[in-house]
Amino acid sequence: MSNSERPNQLFRNLNAKVASIPMILTALVVFVGGTAWTVLYSFTNSKLLPRLNFVGLDQYYRLWATPRWLVSIENLLIYGVIALVFSLVIGFVLAALLDQKIRFEDTFRTIFLYPFALSFIVTGLVWQWLLNPDFGIQRVVRDLGWTSFSFDPLYNSSIVIYGISIAALWQGTGLIMCLMLAGLRGIDEDIWKAARVDGIPMWKTYLFIVIPMMRPVFITTLVIIAAGIVKVYDLVVAQTSGGPGIASEVPAKYVYDYMFFAQNLGQGFAASTMMLLSVVIVIVPWAYLEFGGKKRG
């Protein structure tokens, strides 16, 4: 009988399959199930407790008519562009400089990476003090004699998001630098030698040979930075609590505030569904190009 000779596919590697059941369940129930549940309830008028009382797209209409949500989205875009561009550029430049076989490399690496050991809450508090006009940088410069010097980003609605971005860059760039450095170290010495023999200037070697070779590292880095951007919450809470006014609000804070403070689950779910949607819109085309392309090729 063919069945006894060739056991059912389902029972091959049974141990491995049994062992992975908890993770599969977690993924299905917690991630997929939780997401589906959230999306479903975002179409209801649930207040403090979830209730299946459908109101169609009302929560979404309200969301997109709320000035605070629009400010949050705008802030996330500004913060995202700054965090992405500057942490990549600064991280790569620092890594390239460290890669020049300088002395005390370990010391520098430790110094640059150190802020990453602090949580966003601590980072936020430190920078709240540094940027406070009465105690921080502005005060120090004024005490040195420049009495008209003014630097108070956290108290100025139009630039507060940049004040938050500075703190985020200070905290996160060290990690990006380390990832880049690891990538640079992975480049074969012979490539450098070949480039030197051909008389290619160093900056050109970096730009046209090394960076294209570091593509996998860049993609990993990009995913790490992007995930950090969308979920930014604690930094804002610690630094400004969304103020002055609503000038530094971010989407994650909107979700939290409306779910728990305003006791309006439906509105919070609608906002979190929009966050998910924005991530999906970015990820899906990229994943398609990245993985779909490979299978064909």
Next chain:
Amino acid sequence: MRYKFLTAAFAATVALNFAGPAGATDLEVTHWWTSGGEAAAVAELAKAFDATGNHWVDGAIAGSGGTARPIMISRITGGDPMGATQFNHGRQAEELVQAGLMRDLTDLATKDKWTEIVRPKSLLDSCTIDGKIYCVPVNIHSWQWLWLSNEAFQKAGVPMPKDWNEFVAAAPALEKAGIIPLAVGGQPWQASGAFDVLLAAVGGTDAFLKVYKEKDAKFAGGPEIAKVFKAADDARKMAKNTNVQDWNQATNLVITGKAGGQIMGDWAQGEFQVAGKTAGKDYACLPGLGLNEVIATGGDAFYFPLLKDADKSKAQEVLAETLLDPKTQVAFNLKKGSLPVRGDVDLNTANDCMKKGLAILAKGAVIPWTDQLLSQDSQKQKEDLFSEFFAKPDMTLEEAQKRFAGIIASAD
């Protein structure tokens, strides 16, 4: 400050654990009373409850009500209810009651004649849902106070104002002397609360009720409320240099004479007391901003989740009775700086400002507060609007009023 409190709370909990008589029923009580004066007030409640032979297990949650309420609610909805919990009476616990998670206290209330002893009546009304009573009010906190610093006005060389209009007129002189006329901290609820106070004071009691109780959006967008927005604009200009976040930091500006005044609830009085200031000499208080002497009857209440344990349910009843006991009411409210919920208790030791409040209460000039009239959702939208309004000098009055009317139109 916070560590000091935590240590104190911890010490209190430990002490209580040892003090509890054997065989007593433990009842966990959660609340967010965490500043120095508040912790002392809670200790009075715990003492009174322990004296009944039961045992108060203190469940203080650090942070403000905004932080504590989600924790309490998720414990109740998540099937791990505490014995009793604080909420601001009004609509914060409305849905928990509707979902059948809270205990109906009507029998106890009828037995002890709560309807006769609790004053003003509106307090018990906001504990009542569908004709049944679900909470025990413990104090009255009112928002309608303007706190003024004598020192600041002396420095500026202008007489102490007697109402809001005089205060606004004195603002240029204060500014000239390098004093912030009005301190408004950056927390959203402060801006929103200040507006509500202005609405009741400048617009009057009827306007206040028409907007928040009847939710008349057309009226909220009309000329009478435009006057209130004009006053809010004055407040915004007077407050523009306040670079602090927390309400007690803003109060501290008034205490130290760096700011002329602050619109804040009567809990600010605790800060003046801790700083060793005397009412009438170092600081003055104007209830209803001196324009419309009313008091809003917001405050705190205890709710009792429905428990299966018969012993604990019994202890809940004892606690409810203890909270309304005249002796407990006096001891608790003196420490808390709030007004008692029953009119038949003696508060001789109250200071000038508290006495002013008691007199207004005795006259019956009370209004319900927004916690009782609006859902948390509408409150939050209002906070978003007014924190933006106060932080953004270029936001026009027309735009702000239009958005305000929009919130009222969709309010529930």
